[in-house]
Amino acid sequence: MQGIGIIVSLVLARFLMPSDYGLVAMATGFTGVLAMVSGLGLSDAAVQAKELGHEQASALFWLNAGLGLVMGLGCVAAGPFLGEYFREPTVPLVTAWAGLALFLNVLALQHRVQVTRAGRYGALAMADLVTQLGAGVAAIGMAALGYGWKALVGLFMIQAAARLGTSWWVAGWVPGWPRLRDVPIPTIRLGLVVCLGWIMSSLSAAAESAALGRVAGPGGLGLYTKAQQLARYPVMIFFVPAFLPAVHRLGKHQGDTGALSREYLRLQLWVMLLASLPIGVLAGIAPDFVPAVMGSQWSASVPLFLVLLVGTLAHPMAHGAMWALTARARKREMVFFQLWSGFIPIAAIVTGALLAGPAGACAGAAASMWFALVPAGALLARRAAALDIPSYATAMLRVVTVALACAAAGWLGRAGFGWLGVGHAGLRALLGALVGCIAWLAAARALSRAVLREVLETIAATLRVGEVRWVRGLIDTCVPGEA
Known part of the structure; x- marks a missing residue:
């Protein structure tokens, strides 16, 4: 997935100007903080939880959804102030779209947790592949047609919508109605610890x-x-x-x-x-x-x-x-x-x-x-x-x-x-x-020959060629005597 994202990013850059990226960054720098708060690290914490019943998962879903709605509306409300601060009249529009994308992304979090906890990594990877490819092709098409910064907005909007649709479809899970007694407090505490580092990173941006x-x-x-x-x-x-x-x-x-x-x-x-x-x-x-x-x-x-x-x-x-x-x-x-x-x-x-x-x-x-x-x-x-x-x-x-x-x-x-x-x-x-x-x-x-061999094997595994005979032969040639 990362490889597709990198390729899409490089191709998009060829069609766009630095000012297009800067304009979008003026908005997403702020909305990224709200996105981290809306997630609250609950998806990572839920994956690690020893037990997570339907009621607890539903409570986490609605907690995420509520936070996502509030943070999304916060993005819309902050748009005019950001536009005034940066002296860029387009920033409020970008911020509003980013708020909608934030809300859509939050609605997919707990469904992805359900798929992950079920060990269906292949299904999740396929869903992500479809999302990345679809959004990437659409954004590149928009950039090639001269839409400028709108291509970047299209990228994160299509990604959010596609991730929501594929996650719900793959999970096949429907959350129940929220009940306060079902909220898993230990999971929330762990999520806050996990989320802290991401919040600090988003604050830096x-x-x-x-x-x-x-x-x-x-x-x-x-x-x-x-x-x-x-x-x-x-x-x-x-x-x-x-x-x-x-x-x-x-x-x-x-x-x-x-x-x-x-x-x-x-x-x-x-x-x-x-x-x-x-x-x-x-x-x-x-x-x-x-x-x-x-x-x-x-x-x-x-x-x-x-x-x-x-x-x-x-x-x-x-x-x-x-x-x-x-x-x-x-x-x-x-x-x-x-x-x-x-x-x-x-x-x-x-x-x-x-x-x-x-x-x-x-x-x-x-x-x-x-x-x-x-x-x-x-x-x-x-x-x-x-x-x-x-x-x-x-x-x-x-x-x-x-x-x-x-x-x-x-x-x-x-x-x-x-x-x-x-x-x-x-x-x-x-x-x-x-x-x-x-x-x-x-x-x-x-x-260090031993560490070098491990590094070469890691690179081969990352490229999915670790078991190819000529690749292993090449590694043996580069680092002989370290089998």
Whole structure:
């Protein structure tokens, strides 16, 4: 599903201008906070609940629906104020549509919980596939026909409506009438803890939109928004899906502090090495990749993208602490880190935006990640997993050198092929990426062959080619003697 979303996003960008994205971000930055509040983390908490009867699920559905209706109306009411603040008369209309999409999305949450708890992952995946493809094709068609920002509104509206329809159809579940005594209070409490991190993330997006939209207008906000979206792709593809497996592996060693510390360090080394490949390659080929894939109107986002990639590289180091905290059920430390990792970046990004526009916001985001979140994550991991910080710092520094080697090789390869007369930016980017991958492979082998093999197997599994004979043969060739 993520692959389809990324492709749709890149194709849409080719037909749209930065100001289109900025205009929509002015509205969705605010409505995203209300969306998180309306969800209240109840779907995640309901999935984890040991028991969830029909009455309890119905109570959660109506609670979500009520919150969604209130928050959706709040979006409509806030529209005129946002339009006045940003001096953009179109923002209230976008905000109203976003409020409707919020309400539709909320109505699908508990039905998706029912499908998930029944173990029908294939049915849910198929429903999501239909939703992504349908909405993506429709939005691309609108963009190609010149509808501008309306294509982005169409994307999230069609996604919301299709997700609602497919979720209800797949679940085949009809909620009963709500009764106060059926409200599962423990599930709500867990949902609040789960939701806190998402609310902080949405507050960060709202603060970015408020500061940059006012200072730089829709064009500057659009450049920043798209650069940030691109920079987050490595995290979305590799780090986020690793959360539950990592928590499971750490949970097996709760009684052995030494084994827990070693397993945490190995997991961090694995995910950092995994993330260093796309981050290094993208950093090396960005000047050609962005205009070739997204269009020349996005060339001004390349410096912003490169600065944000620096912060993205630190993301696994900072947020990996949540693995250990979750495995050890350290709720107090979890809440602290979620608040810390929310407020500090918000302050840094807003300050940077007010001082230097989009470039300052990017610098603030990267600096807060390295100088505030990474140290806090390491200290919390030491408390939860007995992490040896000097050994950890040495290992992470070595992975950073792998990413730098990959980026430098990709940059030199791209520039070298340009000097040899390769005129097409897309071809230069492709050849530069190949050079960067070779450099990454060599540097990663020098770091740890065992971890490299695990990383290559993870990449193959992500691409659904892990069992293909020639792929396994290629892995054996790259990392011999590690079967």
